[in-house]
Every structure is written in C-alpha cells, then in structure tokens.
Amino acid sequence: MFALGLHYLSGYAAATEHSDRNRAEWPPHPARIFMALAAGYFETEPTSEDSTAFLEWEEEANALRWLENLPSPALHFTEGSRRSVLDVYVPPNDMTVSKKTVIPAFRSNRQPRTFPKVHLADPNVYLIWQDDQAPETYFAALERLCRKVIRVGHSSSMVQMWIPQPEQVPEPTVVPNSNNHRAPSTCRLRVAGRGTLEYLKSQYNAEASNAFFSAVDAIQSAKGKQKKTLVAEFEQNLGVPYKRNLNPPPSLRPTISTTTDYVPVDENVEIEPATTVFSEQLLILTKEEGPNLGLEATWQLSTALRGAIEKHCHPTPEWISGHKPDGKPSESPHLALFPLAFVGQDYADGHIMGMALALPRCMESREQGRALSRLLYSPDGENAEVTLTLGKLGVWTLKLEERVSPPRTLRNDLIAGGPTGSTTWASVTPMVLDRHPKKDPRTQRAEWFEEVTNIIVSSCKRIGLPKPEKIDLDTTSWHKGAPRSKPGSNGFPLMPARPGGSNRSQIHVWLQFSVPVIGPVLLGSGRYRGYGLCKPMPDIEVQAKKPNHRNQKSTS
Known part of the structure; x- marks a missing residue:
C-alpha cells in the first residue's frame, strides 16, 4: 500500500468546485492535490550551481511522473458542512489604474468575489493506492514534496502533507468504480494521468518567466552601450518595448479534465458486461x-x-x-x-x-x-x-x-x-x-x-x-x-x-x-x-499514450 496524508490546519477547506464557482469542492480532487505537489516542485527550482539540490529537484520530477502514472486512488474523508456563500467586494490587482488608486483602500473598481468553504469534522484526508508501493528511489523525493505543500486550493486553505505508515491509513470511504462492479456514482473527481506534469510545466511557463527576470536584472545592472544592446535583445526576443513596469510572461490556469467515477466501498454490485x-x-x-x-x-x-x-x-x-x-x-x-x-x-x-x-x-x-x-x-x-x-x-x-x-x-x-x-x-x-x-x-x-x-x-x-x-x-x-x-x-x-x-x-x-x-x-x-x-486496449487506469505513428512519433 502507498498513501498520502493531508491535514487541513484551520479545520476547513477552501477550494472552488471546477464546474460551479459558487460551490466548495469536497472532497479534494486527486488532481488538485497532484497540482499542489507540482507547485511545490516548480516553486523551489534551485540554481544550476547547486548540483546537490539540483539532483534532488530532478528526483522529485521523476517521483511526480511515477505518481501520475498510478491508477486513480481511493479516498478516505468525512463529509463536511458547507458554509453559506456570499459575494464579497474586493479591489482587483489591477495595476493599469492611476497611481492615486493603487492603494486598495482607495480603489473604486471593486469586484464581487466568492470564497466557498467547507467546515471539517475530521480535517484529515488520505489518498490510498491499495496495490502500489513507492519505490525506495522515489520515497525521499516524495517526502520532500509533501513538506513543500503549504496549501490545497485557496491560499487560506493551509495544509500539512505527509506519507503515513500503512498501519496508520484508515479504510477508504470511496473507491474508483471498478471494472467488475458498478453502483450509482456518488462523485466524479478529476485525476492526474500520464503527461500531467509536463502539461503543468507548460502552463506554469517557468522558462519564459526565468528568462524575463534574468534579462531585466541584466539590463538594470548594465550601463551605457551594453545596456542598449541588452534592451535591444530583450525587445527582439519578447516583441515588446522595454519599460520598468513591464509585466512578466503570464502563468496560465491549468485545466485537468480527466475524471474518474467514485462509489462508496460498500455499494459495489456485480454486473454483466455491456x-x-x-x-x-x-x-x-x-x-x-x-x-x-x-x-x-x-x-x-x-x-x-x-x-x-x-x-x-x-x-x-x-x-x-x-x-x-x-x-x-x-x-x-x-x-x-x-x-x-x-x-x-x-x-x-x-x-x-x-x-x-x-x-x-x-x-x-x-x-x-x-x-x-x-x-x-x-x-x-x-x-x-x-x-x-x-x-x-x-x-x-x-x-x-x-x-x-x-x-x-x-x-x-x-x-x-x-x-x-x-x-x-x-x-x-x-x-x-x-x-x-x-x-x-x-x-x-x-x-x-x-x-x-x-x-x-x-x-x-x-x-x-x-x-x-x-x-x-x-x-x-x-x-x-x-x-x-x-x-x-x-x-x-x-x-x-x-x-x-x-x-x-x-x-x-x-x-x-x-x-x-x-x-x-x-x-x-x-x-x-x-x-x-x-x-x-490493456485495462489500465491512466491514459498511457505510446508512440503510435508509423514514424514512431507521438503527439500527446
């Protein structure tokens, strides 16, 4: 058995349902927890000069790739009570307004926002893979990734993650709707699959962002002719004129649409093939x-x-x-x-x-x-x-x-x-x-x-x-x-x-x-x-796309 433990430090979970912005997501989708682990990985990229830290960082990437290829996990959680959702008017982070209205208290263009939450009787959640065990080569990397996760969902939804011992893991509450059984699904949860880490990396846009800040630092440190040369290179590479308050390349919001139906563990019933x-x-x-x-x-x-x-x-x-x-x-x-x-x-x-x-x-x-x-x-x-x-x-x-x-x-x-x-x-x-x-x-x-x-x-x-x-x-x-x-x-x-x-x-x-x-x-x-x-095709939980062109080229 392999499991991941998740403890909500404040006693409530704040995350928005993928299909309904006014509803709190509960239980947390496995894909959301995977994205939290990936965020911890992306945000702690070391410098290439620190060879030991860089090797550990690469081990974490391999651990995430192993994790995304596992079958959809079972979950243990308790039902929470959803709080009433009210519109809250907040000033947006809009830096295009005049300098007089930069201070939030003086902004007049406040926008409605909602912050759906679920109060938890038991703040612990477990993702459980019954027939899998983390290889020794990945175990230390997975533990480091768990320590890097500080929230799941909204920034106020603070968490602690760890890898529990098998004897500490409770029985699942829901399991993926199995191949040989079927009952009415209680929930449909988003899950990670093969290629999820690479997809998140492309959305995070780290390489472009790092190149942007490196170029800006170099320009601000240079003088004279060298500065003009660096500015010209910057404008040629980015296609925009250089200025001090230029925004960096954006990180895009990821969308994971692969889902799995879940049923309570005691409601599986035998069925005939379709x-x-x-x-x-x-x-x-x-x-x-x-x-x-x-x-x-x-x-x-x-x-x-x-x-x-x-x-x-x-x-x-x-x-x-x-x-x-x-x-x-x-x-x-x-x-x-x-x-x-x-x-x-x-x-x-x-x-x-x-x-x-x-x-x-x-x-x-x-x-x-x-x-x-x-x-x-x-x-x-x-x-x-x-x-x-x-x-x-x-x-x-x-x-x-x-x-x-x-x-x-x-x-x-x-x-x-x-x-x-x-x-x-x-x-x-x-x-x-x-x-x-x-x-x-x-x-x-x-x-x-x-x-x-x-x-x-x-x-x-x-x-x-x-x-x-x-x-x-x-x-x-x-x-x-x-x-x-x-x-x-x-x-x-x-x-x-x-x-x-x-x-x-x-x-x-x-x-x-x-x-x-x-x-x-x-x-x-x-x-x-x-x-x-x-x-x-072989009965697998993840969408394992292999090279399948006649020229052995895959386009995931």
Whole structure:
C-alpha cells in the first residue's frame, strides 16, 4: 500500500468546485492535490550551481511522473458542512489604474468575489493506492514534496502533507468504480494521468518567466552601450518595448479534465458486461489477392464490399441497406463493414488484411444466412471468392476466414474484446463527429473538449453503451500503425460528405468504461463504413499514450 496524508490546519477547506464557482469542492480532487505537489516542485527550482539540490529537484520530477502514472486512488474523508456563500467586494490587482488608486483602500473598481468553504469534522484526508508501493528511489523525493505543500486550493486553505505508515491509513470511504462492479456514482473527481506534469510545466511557463527576470536584472545592472544592446535583445526576443513596469510572461490556469467515477466501498454490485447493437459474432473475410492497401482505403473497400453484398442480395433488406422501402434512412441498426488492419503491435504498419461484417444483434441468424449465402458460398456449398473492384486501387478478392488459428488481426475474439469484454478502447480509424462543434479548439480548448466529449457520449449511447468513465482525444491513434485523424501525409482522408453537405470533423478517441464492454465498438456518423472503429486496449487506469505513428512519433 502507498498513501498520502493531508491535514487541513484551520479545520476547513477552501477550494472552488471546477464546474460551479459558487460551490466548495469536497472532497479534494486527486488532481488538485497532484497540482499542489507540482507547485511545490516548480516553486523551489534551485540554481544550476547547486548540483546537490539540483539532483534532488530532478528526483522529485521523476517521483511526480511515477505518481501520475498510478491508477486513480481511493479516498478516505468525512463529509463536511458547507458554509453559506456570499459575494464579497474586493479591489482587483489591477495595476493599469492611476497611481492615486493603487492603494486598495482607495480603489473604486471593486469586484464581487466568492470564497466557498467547507467546515471539517475530521480535517484529515488520505489518498490510498491499495496495490502500489513507492519505490525506495522515489520515497525521499516524495517526502520532500509533501513538506513543500503549504496549501490545497485557496491560499487560506493551509495544509500539512505527509506519507503515513500503512498501519496508520484508515479504510477508504470511496473507491474508483471498478471494472467488475458498478453502483450509482456518488462523485466524479478529476485525476492526474500520464503527461500531467509536463502539461503543468507548460502552463506554469517557468522558462519564459526565468528568462524575463534574468534579462531585466541584466539590463538594470548594465550601463551605457551594453545596456542598449541588452534592451535591444530583450525587445527582439519578447516583441515588446522595454519599460520598468513591464509585466512578466503570464502563468496560465491549468485545466485537468480527466475524471474518474467514485462509489462508496460498500455499494459495489456485480454486473454483466455491456454490449453494443452489433453482434460480437463477426463474419470475417480474409484477403486472398490484391495490392497492399493501408487504412486510408477504408471508404473505398467498405463501399465496394457493400455494393457486392447488395448485388448478390435481391431485394436488399433494410438491415443491410440501412434504408426503408421508401428510401428514408432506417431507424434501426444495420449492417456495418470495417477493415481489419495490422495495428497495435510491434512493427505494425496499418496494412489491411481483411474485412469484417458486423451484423445487427437483433437479427435472427437464419435471416442473416439467407441474405448473405449467395455472396459467401458457391452453389455447391464451397466458400466463394468475393471480388471488389476498387478503381485506381486495383482489384481485391476476399474469402470467408475459416482457419483454426488465423492471424491475430483476423481473430474474432480479439476484435470484439473476448467473452468478458474490455473496459478500455481506442480508435483505429478516426471517429467522424455526428455534428459540427461550435467551439474553436484553438481559442476555447476546454469548452471544445467538453463539447466533443458530449458528442462522443451520445454516440456511445446510440450503440447501446453506457457513458464512458474517461475520454481522451487526439489526432494520433493510441494503436501503433494507425494513421492520424487528419488528411495529408500519414493521415486519414475525410469521410466523403453528402451532396450539398460539408465534411465533418474527425478525431481519434480513447475511452475507458466503468464496466467491461463486448464489441465491436463503432462510433460516429461513419460507423457503418469503417470509420470510428475501436479496438480493445490493456485495462489500465491512466491514459498511457505510446508512440503510435508509423514514424514512431507521438503527439500527446
């Protein structure tokens, strides 16, 4: 066991709820406590001349990286009583006003502020990792980091942190909603994950700030020609004219949006794995002949295969065509086609080895066999070759996969997650969003992320899945060998738009569910043509992005 202890010295906690500025956060989110440790690390950077202190500082960075890769911790805490929240009018730290109004008591532009607090019956909180233990190489560094933490949340929320002995750690109050159990979540808490420290470092902007103050000190100490030279270098590097009251580069407020659902320890109940609207019993066609094609040819292959199916199936039923007899789109799940490519393994290059047919779970097997038999079997009952004409890409022939031990890429159980399912899935082909996001990711990153995750949640519910416990987005897939979500070099082409319509956004997704999921998992508006195909990943709590481009380059 490994745990971190937290004692609120004043008997109350003052921190603002992430989603409600008028509500106090309680219990403290694990991500907030990690940020407090990181702040202690950033604010105590030693000079490079002090080699011993600098080595210890580097050890603290490695300890934080170890900590951010642990699973979400359990928590022990007691409920507190929330104080009434009132508006308090305070003078802001606005140094652009005239010198006469610099003194706070004489400022007239006071602004409303709130300071939500929770009074604590027990001021102790514990973060508990049941199956983990701090390596000896990190233990001393973690103890130093704990001593550096003086507050969690508002500056008035003074704390003491330490590493308790295992026998001193009480039983957890809440635990992460486990893979095999589920109860209604009592709270959803923000947690750290892989890459959090580097993200906080970029937001803290320490390098730019240190360079600014070093340059200012050098200018103020110089005279004559040397001072003019330093001022010119300063203005060239920062792009602003030098003046005495120039503000340093800002530190940006970090936003950690990775969350975990928590439940009381005595409310875990057994549940069955979740399933999608598609049957896990896939029809797999293996490539017999034809040119090597990558995942970028997904649209052409799925379109040609759908055409071959409809050619051998007259009249074409609604569960295959996806359209009602009057031509209107079907409201029921229908046949989905997707590629089976070599991804997620060492030396994976994304080349397609076959195609899969995902049948609607609600269809009877007799009806499915009657509709597809003329495509898959010859009149004498032998496996028939399926020929796909792909235009400039050439011609493919496919055959029903019936080998006892097919390659991993063509194994039904590995595609669908096996009989027990998987809690963690990531896209092989990018998901096409069902609607256009209104927020701009360049200027409204947090709002855009929230909007897109809501779209993904709706897509999961549309195919029968529960709301994911965690969601992450990227232009790069988590599976080695899969192309990027954007068109271009080593990228995935946009899904063709309908006549008169515009192309929709597409993104790679990483999903973790609180219950095991049996696939196949196909998300978004392109799910019936191979877009939004997800494959299982190892069940891990942190979002462990590995180098996964064909050029072995990761873009976290």
